[in-house]
Amino acid sequence: xxxxxxxxxxxxxxxxxxxxxxxxxxxxxxxxxxxxxxxxxxxxxxxxxxxxxxxxxxxxxxxxxxxxxxxxxxxxxxxxxxxxxxxxxxxxxxxxxxxxxxxxxxxxxxxxxxxxxxxxxxxxxxxxxxxxxxxxxxxxxxxxxxxxxxxxxxxxxxxxxxxxxxxxxxxxxxxxxxxxxxxxxxxxxxxxxxxxxxxxxxxxxxxxxxxxxxxxxxxxxxxxxxxxxxxxxxxxxxxxxxxxxxxxxxxxxxxxxxxxxxxxxxxxxxxxxxxxxxxxxxxxxxxxxxxxxxxxxxxxxxxxxxxxxxxxxxxxxxxxxxxxxxxxxxxxxxxxxxxxxxxxxxxxxxxxxxxxxxxxxxxxxxxxxxxxxxxxxxxxxxxxxxxxxxxxxxxxxxxxxxxxxxxxxxxxxxxxxxx
Amino acid sequence: xxxxxxxxxxxxxxxxxxxxxxxxxxxxxxxxxxxxxxxxxxxxxxxxxxxxxxxxxxxxxxxxxxxxxxxxxxxxxxxxxxxxxxxxxxxxxxxxxxxxxxxxxxxxxxxxxxxxxxxxxxxxxxxxxxxxxxxxxxxxxxxxxxxxxxxxxxxxxxxxxxxx
Numbered sequence: 100x101x102x103x104x105x106x107x108x109x110x111x112x113x114x115x116x117x118x119x120x121x122x123x124x125x126x127x128x129x130x131x132x133x134x135x136x137x138x139x140x141x142x143x144x145x146x147x148x149x150x151x152x153x154x155x156x157x158x159x160x161x162x163x164x165x166x167x168x169x170x171x172x173x174x175x176x177x178x179x180x181x182x183x184x185x186x187x188x189x190x191x192x193x194x195x196x197x198x199x200x201x202x203x204x205x206x207x208x209x210x211x212x213x214x215x216x217x218x219x220x221x222x223x224x225x226x227x228x229x230x231x232x233x234x235x236x237x238x239x240x241x242x243x244x245x246x247x248x249x250x251x252x253x254x255x256x257x258x259x260x261x262x263x264x265x266x267x268x269x270x271x272x273x274x275x276x277x278x279x280x281x282x283x284x285x286x287x288x289x290x291x292x293x294x295x296x297x298x299x300x301x302x303x304x305x306x307x308x309x310x311x312x313x314x315x316x317x318x319x320x321x322x323x324x325x326x327x328x329x330x331x332x333x334x335x336x337x338x339x340x341x342x343x344x345x346x347x348x349x350x351x352x353x354x355x356x357x358x359x360x361x362x363x364x365x366x367x368x369x370x371x372x373x374x375x376x377x378x379x380x381x382x383x384x385x386x387x388x389x390x391x392x393x394x395x396x397x398x399x400x401x402x403x404x405x406x407x408x409x410x411x412x413x414x415x416x417x418x419x420x421x422x423x424x425x426x427x428x429x430x431x432x433x434x435x436x437x438x439x440x441x442x443x444x445x446x447x448x449x450x451x452x453x454x455x456x457x458x459x460x461x462x463x464x465x466x467x468x469x470x471x472x473x474x475x476x477x478x479x480x481x482x483x484x485x486x487x488x489x490x491x492x493x494x495x496x497x498x499x500x501x502x503x504x505x506x507x508x509x510x511x512x513x514x515x516x517x518x
Numbered sequence: 519x520x521x522x523x524x525x526x527x528x529x530x531x532x533x534x535x536x537x538x539x540x541x542x543x544x545x546x547x548x549x550x551x552x553x554x555x556x557x558x559x560x561x562x563x564x565x566x567x568x569x570x571x572x573x574x575x576x577x578x579x580x581x582x583x584x585x586x587x588x589x590x591x592x593x594x595x596x597x598x599x600x601x602x603x604x605x606x607x608x609x610x611x612x613x614x615x616x617x618x619x620x621x622x623x624x625x626x627x628x629x630x631x632x633x634x635x636x637x638x639x640x641x642x643x644x645x646x647x648x649x650x651x652x653x654x655x656x657x658x659x660x661x662x663x664x665x666x667x668x669x670x671x672x673x674x675x676x677x678x679x680x681x682x
């Protein structure tokens with residue numbers, strides 16, 4: 100029977116020759132990731148009453164959400180997690196300052212094509228950019244994984260997205276995925292495995308592909324897979340990862356639906372408050388006043404994002420009416436951005452650089468919004484109250500749009516910055 | 519398992535950030551979380567709520583983050599069940615793991631108004647709108663998931679299994 104990548108990975112992980120969509124399988128987990136919410140997972144794990152975790156090598160814990168600790172309660176939680184990893188001999192522990200879990204997993208070489216990965220974070224789908232089936236789960240499911248190494252899955256149907264055309268200057272993968280979510284809706288991929296392919300995807304860097312796999316979760320995607328290629332092999336070779344199978348969908352595999360998008364003339368896109376599928380071209384919003392601009396997150400805090408933003412911000416000054424906050428996705432991104440001079444450009448333009456981590460994306464620290472304020476942000480959610488007061492408005496856009504808007508003090512088409 | 523409660527109705531895409539805002543995720547105890555349930559959407563939720571009330575909502579209930587605290591706070595607040603047109607997948611799993619019945623029925627959602635009294639029979643997979651005297655079926659749930667809900671969640675279910 101012909102199968103999609105998602106079906107092949109779930110079949111392999113559950114020890115079956117093949118699986119059908121709709122079937123429930125009990126699958127062996129290759130990698131289990133959690134972050135600051137490890138506290139909740141460990142509380143539940145204790146109730147299951149296990150002496151040992153199933154495999155300490157396959158568990159990765161990264162502190163990224165409230166780092167460094169923003170309150171005494173957070174400090175106590177982080178302390179409990181440090182004690183937990185010591186007790187259970189979990190060596191793959193990355194303490195505050197290393198970066199966002201999804202970025203750290205890839206940089207440290209934990210991900211390769213064909214893996215079945217679960218994480219207690221919805222954006223675990225990011226690893227789909229490496230041809231893995233990676234999905235978010237809750238704390239109780241993770242406690243069960245820590246205990247047994249297994250989890251049940253309903254084999255999802257696959258949606259195919261064939262993306263073609265060349266991106267014009269300052270139009271990025273963020274604009275493409277926002278545009279797609281605007282078309283298919285906030286639940287357009289709920290319960291589905293998405294597969295992204297076509298010449299636009301093939302020509303994208305790994306950084307850009309990770310944006311697609313990350314943000315696709317906002318359409319409900321259970322997994323957001325990009326077929327692996329030489330770029331992935333080269334990336335993994337640098338991390339001494341060479342023995343794995345590249346898994347692809349069969350030619351005649353059955354997709355629930357396939358979409359074709361020619362993005363040649365696509366403008367930069369904005370997801371407007373407070374629905375992710377309330378997507379409009381930037382030209383419909385130019386002039387909208389903003390108080391804050393955020394460049395960062397697991398979606399768009401990578402080196403390529405910093406490169407495009409610094410290209411726009413070089414020798415410019417951020418509007419006095421705007422606080423611009425820059426959050427590198429990891430220590431490694433931060434170091435490279437220093438070497439390439441991006442950080443100096445941001446600082447000279449008037450931006451605030453905070454430590455690698457989730458930053459202000461989830462409204463806890465490092466730039467919380469007041470009622471009536473607006474932000475343009477390269478993060479992934481614009482829900483009411485997400486980044487602070489419930490009366491704050493969140494506009495999501497690409498790093499280029501964030502940078503251009505920070506200079507003008509209002510939502511600005513980055514294409515207008517081309518000299 | 520039979521549940522009865524009055525409906526509290528919401529729209530589509532009710533996300534986990536409005537169910538339990540990120541600022542409360544440091545809490546792991548349900549009693550600390552419950553008073554903040556639905557705070558970003560409906561600040562009076564906890565005060566107007568009666569134990570056993572049923573949330574009735576449109577499509578994609580619980581979309582967004584994987585935070586299990588969203589299901590925990592609703593369960594501890596006393597929500598009897600959630601009837602929605604559809605659920606986001608992570609929330610759906612989390613609710614079952616917390617022993618919170620999650621029921622899909624577009625017809626029941628469309629026909630139910632705020633404060634209507636609902637009677638839900640999980641075993642017979644039936645929903646009755648007592649106020650309007652209407653009956654609806656629900657999307658069937660696999661037996662092992664029903665077992666988890668009846669046990670009160672995944673942890674008690676695993677504990678029951680290990681003792682039997």
